[in-house]
Each structure stands twice: as C-alpha cells, then as structure tokens.
Amino acid sequence: MRVLGLISGTSHDGIDAAVVDFALRDGVLHGHVTATASTPYAPELRARLRAALPPAATTLAEVCALDTLIGQAFADAAGAAPRVDAVCSHGQTVYHWVEGTRALGTLQIGQPAWIAERLGVPVVADVRIRDITAGGQGAPLVSYLDTLLLAGLPGHPAALNLGGIANITLPGKLAWDTGPANALIDAAVVRTGAHPAGYDVDGALAARGRVDEGVLAALLAEPYYQLPPPKTTGKELFHDGYLEPFLGIEPADLVATLTALTARTVADAVRAADVDTLVVSGGGAANPTLMRMLGAELPGVRLVASDELGAPRDAKEAIAFALIGWQTLHGLPATLPSCTGAKAPRILGTITPGAGPLRLPEPAEAPQALRLTVSEEVAR
Template identity: 65%
Template sequence: MRILGMISGTSHDGVDVALVDFDPAYGGGTLSGVVELTASTSYPPGLRGRLVNALPPAATTLGEVCELDTLVGQSFAGAAAGAIERAGPVDLIVSHGQTVFHWVDGARALGTLQIGRPAWIAERTGAPVLSDVRIRDITAGGQGAPLVSLLDVLLLAGHRGIAAALNLGGIANLTVVRGPADVVAYDIGPANALIDAVVVSRGLNGLGFDEDGRIAASGVADERLLAVLLDDPYYRLPAPKSTGKEVFHLGYVEAAIAAAGTRPGTADLMATLTELTVRAVAREVAASGAGLLVASGGGCRNPVLMAGLRRALPGVTFRLSDEYGAPADGKEAIAFALIGWHTVHGLPGTVPMGTGARAARILGALTPGSGPLALPPPVAQAPRALVLTLRPA
C-alpha cells in the first residue's frame, strides 16, 4: 500500500513529504516498507510571513485563520501533486497540516489546531486524505504528541538495552524505549524554535535559520541568560508533556533577557539559545540511561548543536535515523504515513505510554478522493517492529 505522509512542523517553513510503499502481504509481526521518496516544498515567503505573524502571542482574526487554512491547504495540495508526479499514484495521503496552536494547561493538553484543509489535497490529487490526527489522542486524555513515538518504538524494537529517539525540529521531543512495554515520550522544550525566531526577527538569514550554526559558532553563551532560560517551570513537569511555539516564541526570549538583566550581542544570543537546547536535551537523555540516541529533524544538520550534544553525552552512541531507513529530514512525514497505514487497517496509531492517553486510539478523519472510499481489510495483529529500506536512486 503506497501512502504519502505530509507535515509542516513547528518551523513553519514548508511541507515535508514521504512516500512509503508498505508490504501488502503483512500478516503480523514485522511490517516492512520501502521509502520511495522524501522531499520538502517551501512555503511562499508571503505565506510563511503571514503564518508567523498570526501565531501567539500575536493577535489574529477568524478571517485570517480562514484564509491561512485555505492557503496552507493549497500548498499541501501542490506538494502532494508534485510528489505523485515524481513517484506515481498513491492509495492514501496523510496530511498532518500546520499546527497553529496546541492548548496545554499545566500538564494537561486540552486541544490542538492544525490548519490546511484536506479537501484541497483530495480535489487536486483524487486520492483519499487522512487528516486531523492529533485530537483523538487528546480526547482520550493524552498529549496528542509526540505521535512520532509510534515509529520510534517500531524502528528501535530490535535494540538491546535502552535506546532513545530524538527529533530536533522547532521543538525537541524524545522517545525512550526500554522494551515493548516500557516506553516514555514527551516534548523536551525548544530545539530550533527560539533560534529561528531570533534569526527571522533580526533578518540574519533569508532561509530563516542559523545555517550550519555559523552565527552561534561565532559567539559565546551568556551563562546568566542561560540560567534564566533553564529555570522555566516546563522543564520540571513530569512526562508525558507537550508544548509548542505558543510558549516558546520571540517574546519569550525578550522576557528572559529582561529577567536576566543582560544584553548579549546577536552572536552571543544565538550561542546561548543553541546551548539551551544542548543542555536541556542532554539532561533528559542522561537521565533516561539511554546508550543509543537516534537523531532526526533539521537540528541534526546543525554541527554546533550536534557537537555540543556529543560533548555533553560522551558515553552515548549517536546515530542518524537515516541508518534505520528514515531520512532525518523526512522522518516525521514517514511517521504520519505509518499512522495512516494503521488507521486504514483498523489499528490504533498511538503509544499511550508515550502520550499519556488512557488507551490507544485509531486516529484521524477521512476525506474521500475522486472515487468511492475503499479500505483494506482490518489487520488482527499490530506490528511489533518496522523495517524501512530506501529505494535505490
């Protein structure tokens, strides 16, 4: 079954896609899939700017939300059509959409909002679309995140000992696997969110991020400011927990600078925010006891960030998710393709030990394509492991 997974993450920079051809002969045990395509399509500059300007703590209107919902949906539709043109037709598209708000009160998630109407994708491609995949976990008492833990648990199933999967997107999330019945997953805090916010606000790079960590590498971390940032109550909340840019945004950085009573230059500020991610992540990985850390997300392409993690975790073996068949930049899109496979086969797509839900739930809402909606027969046994391979170039 060929499934196209799609997501725009907390960096709000574009649409990541992954086409996975899952083994149609699966009967139980290990599921296999061939990753036939991963790609990224940038948002038009005007759209990204409107998204950033509409996010908390900024005020917005329902009219702006409606327009963005359409424009994001059309961008996703274009990305899906491009992928299908390159790699051939698909049986299902799974669209995570663009998160614009994740409503958390203390340790409880109460709601989540992803925009990007799936009907635009279905109309453009003719394929059925699964969307709105987070909310069902929240209704069952979960955080609705990190849903990528489903993929992490299956990819790390064969590892002996404690292993952890780290995703460094706008937000850093961690899945710790001690065994099939001992899993914890949660959002650690900001990975690139604060770094990107400063880059964009100060016009430091037209790409919207600190390319190769060059700006951070030219500065020195401000320890006074770092102490204020690391003292955020969020870090002391027990797992499972989730967060997003409604908390970690430019105003958050400005408030921390004011509280610290310091005025770092741009390079020192970037070094401080990069070191914040290093220390917050390293603290959690060390506490988990993991001997293996499998990294993914845009942050793992930042050599300053990754060198800092390696220095802080000398006894941990580092790997990129590429070595497990999931390219680091496309891993989340692959995860949503996997969730789609579970949903259409009648299987839950969550790991309740990771999200904190009462029980696992089948995820998403289906929008039919151009023809009748035909689902495959339900599968009796959920996969216990996943083997991904990359299609040869």
Template identity: 65%
Template structure:
C-alpha cells in the first residue's frame, strides 16, 4: 500500500510530506518494509503562517478565526497533496496529521488536543481516502496523544544492540528510548527550536524567522545566569509520560524570563544560551536512561551548532541522524504518519502505551472517503514488530 503522510510541526513553517510504499517481508508478516519514494516540504504562504502564529497561545483568538484557519490550512494541505501526487504518482491513502494549535494538559494529564487542517479538502482535491485526527483516540484512552512517532521509533530500533534513543529536535524536543530493561518510553523533553525561533522573530535577527545553520548562536556565548533562570522550569522535573508544546514555550515565556534577568543580552548570546538549554535538557535525559546511541531527526538535525553542543555534553554516546536508518531527518515524522495511515487502514494499533500513557494500544484516526466507495484492506492478523526503511526517493523543497 502506497501512503502519503503529511504533517506541519510545532515550528508552524510548512508541510512535510513523504510517500512510502509499505509491504510485509516475504515469509514474515510481522516484518514491514517501507520504500520511501518521495519527501519534500511545502512552505506555508507567509500570510497564512503569520495569521496562524497570531492565533496561537498565549494570544487570544475567536471561533471564527479557528474556523477560517481550519479551512485555510486544510486547503494548504490539499494543495501540497496534489503537488505530491503529480510528482510521485497516485497513492492509495493519505494520512494527514494537520497542524497542532492547542494541546490541553493539566496536572500531567492530557485532556484534549486540537489539530486543524480540515481533511475533507484533501479528499476533495485528490479523490483519495484520508486518515486524520490521529491523536484524539490515544488521549481518550488516557494517553497524551504524543509522542506518536514512538511507534515507528520502536519498530526501527528494537533488536539493535545497546540502548537507543530516537531524538526529535523540532519546535519541541522529544525522545523515545528503546532497548532498556523496561518497556519503551517516550516523552517531550522541552523546547528545541520553539524558543530559538521566538527569539529570532522578536529580535528580527534573520529574514527566514530562524537561525540558519545555528550561525547566530555560534557567534555568541552562553549566558550562565540566563541559562540558570531557564532551567528553573518545573516541566523538566515532571515524570514521564508527559507532553508539552507552544502552550508553554512561547514568545511571552521568553520575554518573562528576560524580564527576570533584568539586563540586556545580545542576540548572539541569547541564541547561544537557548541552544545550550536544549543541549542541557536533552543530555540529562539521555544520560538518565544510560543511552548508548542517539538517532537524531527534525530541524535541529540540520543545526551544526546544536549538534556540537549535544556532542560536547554526551561524551561516549554515538550520535547519528535518522538518515542512516532510511528516514531523512526533516521527513521522519511525515514517514511516521504514513505508517500510522497504513496501520489504520489494516486495523492495526499504532501506539506504544508505555510511551503515551494510554490504557492500551489503539487504532488511530478517522477516515474520510475519497471519490468512490471506501474499500479498506482486510484487517492484518499480525501487526508489525519491525520496520526497515529503504530509499527509492525522489523529492525536493516543494516550494
């Protein structure tokens, strides 16, 4: 089955897409192979991104604005799907994560999560069935609905020697630990690019809205007093499972910490300190689980300054990117949601309860039919226990 996976992450900058053709290995229905034939990123229109950012916490919004953004983001996802199919060929199914705009967590319990990007626009534009709203079922089962990528991480890493961590450095850093004596665990660690991007936008430090290649941070020095203030955040000491987002780590959060500092910090020093914050919080969690190998994905995998700081704080730990296991770092989550779509179509649960905190594994999402009658495959008698990704990749920026 050929599945198109789509997601816009917590950086809110565009839509990552991946086309993956999944098939069971000969003689072993529990061993799944995914051929990644296309990956790309389709940037949001600048006006849409600005409007989206203005509607996010801690700012207020209206139901009218949420409705209009749901349509506008859905249409952007539909356009990205049409472009992808035109380039990569027809697909059997689309799985759209959409755009997270709110993740409701109180007293360490997730009560709701909201992703916009109305999937009916995708089904209408492509004529292809769409799996969407993939996080809600895990939340309803008592989980955090995150990190859902832990399912693919576990399939990719199970059986490898040593203790592995799959580390995603998106707007928020999250980690899946596989190979320890206990069951796999996964949780959000803290900000990766969220506060860095907020600082760049506040200071108008780069026209892209982010620190390209970590160059600004590389020119600065870590402000130890500011770092100490940032590390006081209560979230870091909460036990897993746990999840967070830009509901906590947003631009006003950064402004409040700088107000506490009560003195000026240069932009390079601010970005160097925020980069160090990610390195410190990630390294503490990697060391707490006695991890031997770290597989890195997300936008932070392309930030050499962040990788240098992580390397310095993790002596003796092997750091690789997810590309070495067949998943391009900037497309890994899109590949993971393509896998989610395959599982949903085959009636297979695509969650790791020990990672999300749910009462048990769940089949995820709702299915929107395409042009014709909805025909799903026969349910799989055996869910996958391993995944091997290989490249048949074609793709580009999609811009």
C-alpha cells in the first residue's frame, strides 16, 4: 500500500511530504520511500498563520479561513506527489493545550476533505486527539516509528528530532519534548532581522556569535525543563514573545546562546537516559553549529543521521505520518503508552473517504520492526 504522509511542523514554514510503499512480511514492515518533497507556504499564508498563533488573539472566522486555506495548500502539495492509495495528513498544529504535565486538548487545522476531493483516496487526519483522550500527551507521535526503526540496534540507542521543538525517543520506553530546537532560534532571527531568510542559515550566525552565559542561565531556569517526562510543549510556551527580556544583546550572540540552550537541554536528557547512540533528524540536524555544540556536550555519544536507517532527516516526520496512516487503515494502534503516557494503545485519527465506496484493507498483525529503503531519486 502506497501512503502519502503530510505534515507542517512547529516552525510552520511549509509542508513536508513523503510517499512510502509498505509491505508486511514475517512481522517486519518494509517501507520503500519513493518520493519526498517540501512545499513552502505562500508568504501571505504564513504571515496570516503567524498572526493568529498564540499568544495573539484571533477569531473563529479567521480559524475557519485558515482551516480552508491550509487544507487547500495541503491538497496542492498532495496533488504534486506520485499516485497513492491513501494519505495521512497531520495538518498544522495551532494549539496544544497543556497544563503542567497533562495534555487536555490539541487543535490541528488544514481541512482533510480538500485532499480527499483532490486525490479521490481516503485521508487519515486529526491523529493526536485520540491519544490525549486516553490520558496521553498526543506527542511525540514519531516515537512509534522510532521504536520500530531502532529495533535491534545494539547498546542504548535513542532518536532525536530537531524541529521547531526537540523531542527524544527511548525506544519502547519513553518519549518527550526536551524543549525548543529551532523555535526560539528562528524567532530571534525574525525579531532582530539578523537574516532575511528568517532562520540561521547553516548556523552561521551562531558560529559568529558568543554564548552569553548569564542569559543562558536565565533561559535554563525555565520550569518546563524540571518537569518529569512524558511531557510536551510548543509555541504556546516558546513563542517569539518569550525572547522579550533578552533582545538587548547582539543578535548573533542571542542566536548563539539559543543554539547552546537547545544543545544543553537535549544533552541533559540524553545523559540522564544513559544513551550511547543518538539517531538525529529534523531541520536542526542540518545546522552544523548546533550539531557541533551537541557533540561537545556529549563526547561519549555516537551521533548518527537518521538517513543511515533509511529515513531522510528532512522527511522522517512525514514518513512517520505515512506509517500512522498505514496502521490506522489496517486497524492497528500507532501509539506506545510508555512513550506518550496513555493508559493503552489507540488507533489514531479519523478517515475522510475518497471517491466511491470506502474499502479498507484486511486487518493486519502489528509489525515488530520497520525497515526503510530509499529510492535512487530520493537518495539523490
């Protein structure tokens, strides 16, 4: 079954897509990644989305409009992909309601009916809330893929995704958001006008700047870091207003300090878990300054790109949602209670039918491992 995974992450800069052709053999799910793509949001849409996100106030009229416009943008991205049998769309998170360490609700927008109408195939969407209703965090959902993908690796491996927020998975044991990855770095670049791209291209600003130890200490005093996992966070906490007390220092120094914050908070989590191999993915994995700082914090830990396990670092989350779609359509849970904190595994999402009758595949046995391969076109 060919499933298209779609997601726009915490950085809300565009839509990542991955087509995976899945086949289950002898308890192992084999996934061949045949296509990946990243489609930026139109500047006007991204600006409109940013203006509506917390802590800004918005209206139900604007939420409705953004649900439609983002749904249409996802449909456009899906329409550019090769032909598939089904889609799993994460949509765009606009609010993740957390009090203390308890997740109470979550809202992803990007109406999936636009995708179903465009492609004529079933679309799995709204995938986080079922885990929350079972007492879980609704995140990090990538922990299911991580656990299957890292199955059989020697020692004490863990997976790290450096998106807008950083999350870590101890396979089959625990998963949580460690804190910001790119969220505050990007916000600092935008607020200070340090680079027209709106992010620290190749980590050059951080490399040029100096870490302000006083500011770093103040940032590390954030109570979130002391909360026990499983826990989740997002732009509801780590938004650009969070930086107001620190905007007086030189922009490059601020970016360097925020990069050090990400490296330190990730490293604290890795050290506490006695990890010896860290499989890294996400946009932050392409930031050489961040990776250099992380390596300096973790001299005894081997850092491995997720590409080595068949999951291109920029597409791993899209692959994870393709996997969630496959699981849901085969009547299988895609959560691990030990990772999200839920009382039991749950089948995720709702299904929007495509054209014609909705025909689901026969239920399958839960896979025990995942093996990914990548087409030559993707590898290039």
